[in-house]
Amino acid sequence: MPSGEYDPDAVEPRWQRRWVDEETYAYPDDDPVDPNTVFSIDTPPPTVSGSLHMGHLYGFTLQDFVARFERMNGGTTFFPFGYDDNGIASERLTEDELDIRHQDFERREFQAKCREVCADYEEQFTENVQALGVSVDWDHTYQTIEPRVQRVSQLSFVDLYDQGREYREKAPAIWCPECETAISQVETEDDEQDSHFHDIAFPVVRDEATGANGGDAAAEAADTADEAAETFTISTTRPELLPACVAVFVHPDDEENQQLVGESAEVPLFGHEVPIIADERVDMETGSGIVMCCTFGDQNDIEWYQVHDLDLRVAIDESGHMTAVAEEYEGLHSGEAREAIVADLDEAGALEERRAITHTVNVHERCGTSVEFLVTEQWYIQMLDKTDEYLDIGREMEWSPEKMFTRYEHWVEGLQWDWLISRQRSSGIPFPVWYCAECDEEIVAEKTDLPVDPLSDDPPVDACPACGHDEFVPEDDVLDTWATSSLTPLINAGWDWDAEAEEFTMEHPELYRFDLRPQGHDIISFWLFHTLVKCYEHTDEVPFEETMINGHVLDENREKMSKSVGNVVEPEAVLEEFPVDATRYWAAGTAVGDDFPFKEKDLRAGEKLIRKLWNASKLVESLAPEPFPAEPDDGDLRELDRWLLAELDSEIDRLTDLLENREFSKARDGLRSFFWNTFCDDYLEIAKQRDDDAAAYTLRTAHRRFLKLFAPLLAHVTEELWHDMYADAVEPNDAAGGATDSIHLTDWPEPLGVDADRDAGAAATAVVGVIRKYKSENQLPLNAELDAVEVYADVRGFEADITGVMHVADLTVHPDADAPVETVITGIDLDYATVGPKYGDQVGDIEAALAQDDYEIDGDELHVAGVTLLADEFSIEKTRQYRGDGELLEADDVVVIVNNDA
RNA sequence: GGGUUGGUAGUCUAGUCCGGUUAUGACACCUCCUUGACAUGGAGGAGGCCGGCGGUUCAAAUCCGCCCCAACCCA
Numbered sequence: 001m002p003s004g005e006y007d008p009d010a011v012e013p014r015w016q017r018r019w020v021d022e023e024t025y026a027y028p029d030d031d032p033v034d035p036n037t038v039f040s041i042d043t044p045p046p047t048v049s050g051s052l053h054m055g056h057l058y059g060f061t062l063q064d065f066v067a068r069f070e071r072m073n074g075g076t077t078f079f080p081f082g083y084d085d086n087g088i089a090s091e092r093l094t095e096d097e098l099d100i101r102h103q104d105f106e107r108r109e110f111q112a113k114c115r116e117v118c119a120d121y122e123e124q125f126t127e128n129v130q131a132l133g134v135s136v137d138w139d140h141t142y143q144t145i146e147p148r149v150q151r152v153s154q155l156s157f158v159d160l161y162d163q164g165r166e167y168r169e170k171a172p173a174i175w176c177p178e179c180e181t182a183i184s185q186v187e188t189e190d191d192e193q194d195s196h197f198h199d200i201a202f203p204v205v206r207d208e209a210t211g212a213n214g215g216d217a218a219a220e221a222a223d224t225a226d227e228a229a230e231t232f233t234i235s236t237t238r239p240e241l242l243p244a245c246v247a248v249f250v251h252p253d254d255e256e257n258q259q260l261v262g263e264s265a266e267v268p269l270f271g272h273e274v275p276i277i278a279d280e281r282v283d284m285e286t287g288s289g290i291v292m293c294c295t296f297g298d299q300n301d302i303e304w305y306q307v308h309d310l311d312l313r314v315a316i317d318e319s320g321h322m323t324a325v326a327e328e329y330e331g332l333h334s335g336e337a338r339e340a341i342v343a344d345l346d347e348a349g350a351l352e353e354r355r356a357i358t359h360t361v362n363v364h365e366r367c368g369t370s371v372e373f374l375v376t377e378q379w380y381i382q383m384l385d386k387t388d389e390y391l392d393i394g395r396e397m398e399w400s401p402e403k404m405f406t407r408y409e410h411w412v413e414g415l416q417w418d419w420l421i422s423r424q425r426s427s428g429i430p431f432p433v434w435y436c437a438e439c440d441e442e443i444v445a446e447k448t449d450l451p452v453d454p455l456s457d458d459p460p461v462d463a464c465p466a467c468g469h470d471e472f473v474p475e476d477d478v479l480d481t482w483a484t485s486s487l488t489p490l491i492n493a494g495w496d497w498d499a500e501a502e503e504f505t506m507e508h509p510e511l512y513r514f515d516l517r518p519q520g521h522d523i524i525s526f527w528l529f530h531t532l533v534k535c536y537e538h539t540d541e542v543p544f545e546e547t548m549i550n551g552h553v554l555d556e557n558r559e560k561m562s563k564s565v566g567n568v569v570e571p572e573a574v575l576e577e578f579p580v581d582a583t584r585y586w587a588a589g590t591a592v593g594d595d596f597p598f599k600e601k602d603l604r605a606g607e608k609l610i611r612k613l614w615n616a617s618k619l620v621e622s623l624a625p626e627p628f629p630a631e632p633d634d635g636d637l638r639e640l641d642r643w644l645l646a647e648l649d650s651e652i653d654r655l656t657d658l659l660e661n662r663e664f665s666k667a668r669d670g671l672r673s674f675f676w677n678t679f680c681d682d683y684l685e686i687a688k689q690r691d692d693d694a695a696a697y698t699l700r701t702a703h704r705r706f707l708k709l710f711a712p713l714l715a716h717v718t719e720e721l722w723h724d725m726y727a728d729a730v731e732p733n734d735a736a737g738g739a740t741d742s743i744h745l746t747d748w749p750e751p752l753g754v755d756a757d758r759d760a761g762a763a764a765t766a767v768v769g770v771i772r773k774y775k776s777e778n779q780l781p782l783n784a785e786l787d788a789v790e791v792y793a794d795v796r797g798f799e800a801d802i803t804g805v806m807h808v809a810d811l812t813v814h815p816d817a818d819a820p821v822e823t824v825i826t827g828i829d830l831d832y833a834t835v836g837p838k839y840g841d842q843v844g845d846i847e848a849a850l851a852q853d854d855y856e857i858d859g860d861e862l863h864v865a866g867v868t869l870l871a872d873e874f875s876i877e878k879t880r881q882y883r884g885d886g887e888l889l890e891a892d893d894v895v896v897i898v899n900n901d902a
Numbered sequence: 903g904g905g906u907u908g909g910u911a912g913u914c915u916a917g918u919c920c921g922g923u924u925a926u927g928a929c930a931c932c933u934c935c936u937u938g939a940c941a942u943g944g945a946g947g948a949g950g951c952c953g954g955c956g957g958u959u960c961a962a963a964u965c966c967g968c969c970c971c972a973a974c975c976c977a
Contacts, residue, residue: 002939190977299977360977406906407975414905414976521907525975552974556913560973589928590915594907595973599914601929604942611942619939666916669927681944688938769945776934776945783937805937832922836960843960 001621002724006614008579012716016133024742025071025135027078035510037075041067042489042514042544044527045082045144048121049093052128054553054561054598055520057571061587062550062664063518064134068712069659070515071135073748078511080492081136083125085118086144087481088179088366091427093117102426107455110427115145128571133580133715135744142491144484145429150451152491153484154432157421159504159538160381161444166421168442170377172302173420174362177320177334178369181424182378184480185417186526188371191363197287198239199352200345201231202248205264205273232260233352235287237359239345240338241294242267243326244315247274247308249291251282257290267292268350269341270327277308296373299416316372379422379431379477383533387412390529393536398546400662401593404521411525419530421480428478434459438469447497486530489514489543504538517544521551521593548662551595558597569598581714582606588664588713609672610717613710616680617721620703623687624696632697639797641698642754643761644683647674648702649751655709656748668713675706682765689804705749719743757797763894764798767791770889770896771806783807786900788886792819793894819895821888823878828855828862834873842867 019025027033043063046056063079071077091102094110094117102110122143129136142149160166173182234248245267250257264273274292281300282291293304295313304310315325322329322337329337345351361370383390391412399405422431430453432445445452446460454474463470487495492514494507506512519528528547535543554560555567562568574583585606590596637645651674658667679702687695704726711718722743771789775782789808794815803811828850836843845865849855855864860871882888886899 005940362977403907410905410976521974554973558914558972597914599929601914605928608940608942612940615940615943617939622939669916673927680940684939685937685944772945779934781935781937782944807937830923832961834922836922839960841960847960 002614002618002721006611006717006720008581008610008716011720012133012580013131015716015719016130019133019135019742020130020138023137023139024744025067025077025079025137026139027080027137028076029139033076033508033510038078038510039067039070039074039076039516040078040492040511040514041080041516041518042492043080043082043517044519044523045084045142045485045488046125047087047089048083048085048118048125049089052125052571054569054571054574056129057132057574057583058553058587059518059520059550060129060132060134061584062548062592064132064584064715065588065659065664065712066516066518066548066662067135068715068744069748071744072708072711072746073656073659077135078140078492078508079134079136080140080142081129081138082141082488082491083118083122083143084481084485085114085122086149086428086484088425090114090118090145091425093121105426107426107430108453111145114427115143118143118145131575131580132583135715140492144481147451149484149487149491150429152487152495153429153479154445154450154452155447155495155497155504156483156487156490156534156538157432157479158444158447158450160534163537165382165537166379167382168377168379170375172296172305172373172375173378175318175372175374175376176364176367176369177316177318177372178367179364179425180318182374182376182420182422183364183371184420184482186482187365188362189365190360191368191370192358193361193370194356194358195237195361197235197237197353197355197357198342198345199233199235199288199354200239200242200268201350201352202234202265202268202292204230204232204260204276205266206230232257232265232290233288234290234292236292236297237357238294238297238338239341240322240326240329240334241292241297241315242341243270243322243329244294244296244313245270245272245274245292246295246310246313247293247304248276249279249282249293249304250276251284251289252278252280254282254284254289260290269344269348279304279308295375298373302373312375314375316374318374318376320372378420381419381421381483381533383418384415387415390533390536393532393542394529396542397532397544400546400548401591404524404547404549404593407521407524408529411529419480419533421483422477423480425478426476428481429484430454431475431477431479433475434472435475436464436467436469437471437473439464439467441466443472448499450497482526482530483534485527486534488531489517489535490538495538512539513541513543513545515545516548517546518548518550521549524549549593551590551593554595554597556598556600558595574603578603578607579610579716581610581716584713584715585609585668588668590665592662592664606714609676610714612676612680613706613714613717614721616675616684617703617707617725619684619688620699621725623684623690624699628696628700629693630697632693636692636694637698637754638694638801639757639760640683640686640764640801641694642756643758643764644679644698644702645752645754646756646758647678647761648705649754652705652709652749652751659712664713671709671713675710679706682768686768686801686805689801701752707743708746708749711743715744722746760794760797763793764795764802766891766894767793767795767798767802767896768806770891770894771802771808771898774887774889774898775806785809786898788812788899790814790886790897790899791894792817792896795894819880819882819897820884821880821882821895823880825857825876826879827877828864829875829877830869831873831875835869838873839867 041063067077067079091114094114095102097117098113174185174188176183248265250261260276261278263276265276266273281303293301293310296302313325315323316334317323320334322332322334324330326337329340332340342351363370391409394405394408432450432452434443434454435441436443441464443459443461449460455476459472489512493512496505498505531543555569559567582603586599586602589602655667655671687699707718707722719742727741772782775784784807786806786808788810790812792814795813796815799811799813802808839846849865855862862869862874880888880890886897889896889898
C-alpha cells in the first residue's frame with residue numbers, strides 16, 4: 001500500500017532490474033505466436049561506440065510508448081535491440097583504444113579485436129538503455145558484426161547477385177583520398193570552404209583546315225592577324241587538374257564565344273591540345289562562361305566524359321597524389337601541386353587573376369576530406385531502373401507523420417547513382433567472392449558455406465567454370481555497412497537459406513512484415529530507403545506496415561545541440577535530477593516528427609504528475625480500503641459514480657485512438673487533465689464525503705483503469721502502484737490472472753458501457769464549480785458552511801454530493817422551474833454558419849441594424865434589415881437580473897442562488 | 903540555388919487538411935484559499951495586430967500569391 005512520498009530513486013532502478021531479470025518483455029520463442037496479433041518492431045541499431053545522448057533517450061522512449069501500448073492493447077510484442085558495431089566508427093575506436101593499426105592484422109584477427117573492444121562499450125550502452133526502462137526483450141539482441149549477421153549479409157549479396165541485381169564495373173566513383181576507399185553518394189556532405197578562383201589564359205590552336213572552312217572574311221582576318229596572341233580565359237578552383245584537362249566547353253547560347261567551338265585549346269604548362277565543344281550543361285554565370293573538363297573534377301565532368309567520349313587523363317591517384325600525367329608534378333600531394341602549378345602559371349604569364357572565394361565542396365562526412373571522382377572497379381546494386389517501384393513500396397507504408405513521405409519521395413526521385421556497396425577497408429563484412437586469376441570470372445560462395453572470408457577461405461570450386469584455370473584471386477573489399485544495417489528486419493525474423501528445401505526461410509515468419517519501424521527523420525533517405533529496397537528484393541514484400549519518424553532534440557532555445565557551441569544536454573545529468581518517468585512525460589510532449597526542445601519545465605510538470613498520481617492513489621487507498629467490492633449491484637451506483645465511469649469510458653476511447661495514431665502529445669495532455677481535473681478535483685473531492693460500497697467500487701475501478709492508461713507513459717510509477725495495490729488481487733478481465741504480473745502485461749481497459757445522464761453530471765459539476773468560485777471570490781475557505789442554495793437545473797440524484805462537498809446546509813433543486821430572475825435582452829448573436837451562406841453580402845446590413853438595435857423579435861423569428869431570420873439562425877443574448885435575497889451565480893445552463901448570512 | 907517543414911501571450915504548444923466571429927492547454931506571473939492524499943495543492947485573474955504584405959470570401963490563424971526568419975533534406 002502506497003505511503004509517504006514517492007521515491008523514484010529507489011523505485012525506478014528496482015523495476016528496471018526486475019523487468020530484465022524476470023524477462024518481463026521476453027518474446028516467446030518456443031510457443032507459437034498468432035501472426036495476426038503479434039506486434040513486431042524493427043529498430044535501427046545505434047552505434048555503440050558513443051555514449052547515450054538525448055536523441056537516443058527520446059527515440060527509445062517513443063519506441064517504448066508504442067511497445068508498451070501495443071503489448072497491452074494488442075497481442076504479443078516483439079521489441080528487439082541491435083548494436084551497430086560493423087563500421088568505421090568501431091574500427092577507429094578499436095585502433096585508438098588498443099593503439100594499433102588495422103593494416104597490421106589479418107582481417108579476422110582485427111575483427112576479433114573490434115568485438116572485444118566493442119563488448120565493453122556495449123555493456124555500458126546496455127546499462128544506459130536499461131536505465132531508461134524501455135521494454136526491450138534483452139534475449140533478442142544482435143550485433144551487426146556477429147557471424148549470424150555476417151551470414152545474413154552475405155546471403156543477401158548472393159541472392160541479389162543471383163537475381164542479377166548486382167554488377168561489378170570499372171567506372172567513375174566517389175572516392176575519399178584520406179580513407180582510400182570508394183564511398184556512396186549518401187556518405188558525402190557539403191562543406192563551405194575558403195578557396196581561390198584562378199583565371200587562366202588558354203591559347204587557341206587554330207586548325208588551318210577547319211579555320212578556313214568558316215569561310216568568313218572577318219574570322220579569317222582574325223585568324224591571320226592574332227593567331228599567336230588569341231587566348232580565352234578559364235576560371236577554376238582546381239588548377240592542379242590542368243594535366244587532367246581533356247576538353248573545354250562553351251554553352252551553345254554563348255554567342256560571344258561561339259567562334260571557339262570546333263577549335264582546339266592548348267593546356268598551359270602541359271602543352272597538350274584539347275577540343276573545344278559546345279554543351280548546354282555549361283554554367284554561363286560562373287567565371288568566364290568557358291569551362292575545362294577534367295578527369296574528374298565533378299559530376300558534370302563524368303557526364304561529359306560519357307556523352308562526348310572524351311579521353312581519360314587520370315592525374316590524381318587513390319591517395320590524393322599526382323600521377324605521371326602530371327609530369328614534373330608527379331608524386332606531389334594534390335594540394336602541393338596546386339600551389340606549385342599556380343606559381344608556375346604566374347611565372348609563365350598565364351595566370352590572369354587569383355581571387356579568394358568561399359564555395360561548397362563535397363566532403364566525406366566521416367573525415368571532412370574533399371572527395372575525388374576516380375575510375376575504379378567497384379560493386380553496385382542496381383537501383384535506378386526500379387525507382388518507380390521503390391516509390392510505390394514507400395507509398396504502401398503508413399507514415400507517422402504523413403508529411404515525412406515527401407522526403408522519401410524526393411530522395412528516390414533524385415537518385416543519380418546505383419548503390420555502390422564495395423569499400424576498400426580492412427574491416428567489415430567481406431564480399432563472398434573470388435575471381436579467376438586467368439579470366440577474371442566471378443566466383444561467388446555457396447550459400448551453405450556462409451559466412452566466408454575469401455582472404456582466409458577457399459573458393460567453392462577447384463577450377464574456373466569459364467576457363468578451367470585453377471588459381472583464384474580473393475576479393476579483399478568489404479561491404480558497405482548499410483548493406484548490412486539495411487537487413488535488420490531479416491536479421492530479426494531469422495532469415496536464412498534452407499539448403500534442403502532450396503529456399504529462403506524465416507525462423508519467425510509471423511514477425512514479417514514488421515508492424516513498426518521507428519527512426520529519426522535524418523535517415524529516411526539512406527537507412528530506411530536501403531532497408532526497403534533490400535528487403536523488398538529479397539521477399540517481394542514491403543518490410544514495414546508503418547514507419548514512425550521522430551524529430552531531433554534541440555536545446556532549451558531551440559538551437560541544435562553541438563559540442564562546439566557547448567549547449568549539449570547529457571541524459572546522465574538529466575536523470576540525476578529527474579525521474580525517468582519525468583523524461584518520458586517530456587518525450588511525449590510534441591507531435592511525432594517535429595523537432596523539439598529540451599524543456600526542464602516539462603520535466604518538472606512530469607514530476608508533478610507522478611506525485612499527483614501517487615498522492616491520489618494514497619487517498620483512494622484510504623477512502624476505499626481493502627477489501628473493496630469487485631462488482632457491486634449495478635443499481636447501487638449513484639448518479640455521480642455512473643457519470644464518472646461513463647466519462648472515463650469516453651476518455652478510454654479517445655486515448656486509445658490517439659495512441660493508435662501515435663499522437664502522444666495529445667494523449668498525454670488529455671489523460672493528464674482528465675485525471676487531474678475530473679477525477680481528482682471533481683470526483684475525489686466529492687467522494688471524500690462518501691462511505692459506501694458504490695463509491696469504493698467506483699474509486700477502485702477508476703483508479704485501476706487510470707494506472708493502466710498511464711502505464712505506457714509513466715512506466716515505473718504505475719508498476720509500483722499496481723504492485724502495491726492490485727497485483728495480489730485477481731484481475732477479473734485478465735486471462736493470465738497472474739498475481740505477480742506486471743501491469744505492462746495486463747489488458748488495456750475496454751469501456752464498461754455504464755449508462756449515465758451525462759448532462760446531469762455536467763450540470764452538477766457546474767453547480768459545484770460555481771459555488772467554489774463564489775467561495776473563492778468571497779475569500780471563504782472551501783469548507784465554509786453555506787446556509788441555503790437554490791439550484792435551477794436538473795441535478796436530481798446529485799443533491800447529497802453537492803451539499804457534501806460544498807458544505808451546504810439547505811439545498812433546493814428546481815429541475816424544471818425557471819429561475820426567478822428578470823432577463824434583459826442585450827443583443828442578438830447570429831449563427832454565421834447558416835446566415836453567412838444564406839444571406840451573403842446582406843450580412844453587413846444585418847449586422848449594422850443589430851448594432852443599432854433596429855430589429856423586431858416576433859415569436860421564433862427575427863425581423864431585421866428587411867429579412868426574416870428563423871429560430872435556428874440566431875440566438876438572443878440576455879443578462880439575468882436577480883432582485884431577491886441572496887446572490888445569483890450562473891454558468892452555462894445552470895442558475896444558482898446562494899443565501900448566506902455568514 | 904531547389905525542395906520540405908515550421909513561425910500562434912514572456913516560454914512551449916493545440917487549432918490550419920475540412921474558413922464560421924469568445925484562439926486551446928501547460929509553465930512562468932498576480933490575487934485569494936490549509937477541503938479527510940498532494941501548498942510540490944486548490945480557486946480565480948491578467949497576458950495575443952495567430953511572422954509581414956496583398957488577394958479570394960458575407961466571414962481568414964485556417965484558402966491563394968509574394969516576401970521575411972529558422973531548421974532540415976538535396977544540389
